[in-house]
Amino acid sequence: MKRKAIILLSLVVIMLISGVVQAKAPVSMEQIKKDLVGKEIKEYTEQINYYETKTYKLKITKNNIKDMKMIKSQTRDMQYKVFINMTLINSRNEGLVNVDLKLLYNKYDQGWILDEISKDSKIDYIPTKTISKDRAKNYIQGEPFFVVEYPIRASEENIKSLKIIKRKTDLDKKLDSFLISLALDNGHVSGVGLIKLVYRFDKGEWSIYDRGVVQEFK
CATH class of the missing domain: 3.10.450 (Nuclear Transport Factor 2; Chain: A,)
Incomplete structure (x- = not known):
């Protein structure tokens, strides 16, 4: 009996080390999606003239999120980093925008709050239709x-x-x-x-x- 208990405990330890048994993520993908709605992603900056530049941004809305998936995440003390891939309908409606984002959550008295958003890859513009x-x-x-x-x-x-x-x-x-x-x-x-x-x-x-x-x- 004692030997069986030792074997069972060893299996649990191995599973934990290998990642088979994983702790529940502190922030769900559904909550991440809600937190991102209304946020803006910087697309690019264009030189208008010698003195001026114009920065183009893509706003995330409920309607332009086509796909979102987690790449990886890291939890340490009161901080949660999550890396996601997002596919969005672009603002000019001629295709899609694909980008990796790095999100930083911090835990406060009211819960986990999204404090930082940054691009973790270049934006890939994907055409979905051709020129008429x-x-x-x-x-x-x-x-x-x-x-x-x-x-x-x-x-x-x-x-x-x-x-x-x-x-x-x-x-x-x-x-x-x-x-x-x-x-x-x-x-x-x-x-x-x-x-x-x-x-x-x-x-x-x-x-x-x-x-x-x-x-x-x-």
């Missing part, structure tokens, strides 16, 4: 092009045809590319050329990354 064909076509309108060495603006009056003849989308590389056939005629000169447009998903939205004439108008 109309958006790519609309970008061409109003742009100037040289047709037989004469500049012609791609206005509604001058565009005779505008067709997307090839498209390549790579969401892993966050690129969306178009090859567009454009026919222009201003009544004096006319020609057909090939235009490339490359969009890149950067900082939560699609924007022009590269553009140019790949076949001259003739």
Whole structure:
């Protein structure tokens, strides 16, 4: 009997050391989610001019939390550190934001209080939809092009045809590319050329990354 008790005690010690038996976390994931609602995450800072900068922040709300999971946690005396991964719907509604956060809780008379939030990784902007064909076509309108060495603006009056003849989308590389056939005629000169447009998903939205004439108008 004594031997069985010793064996049982040894097993419990081994389980505790290996982490099989774990103490209950002082703050639940449900409570962490509630504590984060209303908080802001710094996205990036942009230079407006020589004197000014603008900082963009993403506010956490009940509606934009898509996923949240714990990575690891540490409890020491009256302090609780928890590392989580969050996926949020970004403020420009063109994709998702994924980021690791480090949260610091301290225990007071009223309980565990979230005192600090900091990023533990760079923000990863994830596209969930591509550029619409109309958006790519609309970008061409109003742009100037040289047709037989004469500049012609791609206005509604001058565009005779505008067709997307090839498209390549790579969401892993966050690129969306178009090859567009454009026919222009201003009544004096006319020609057909090939235009490339490359969009890149950067900082939560699609924007022009590269553009140019790949076949001259003739």
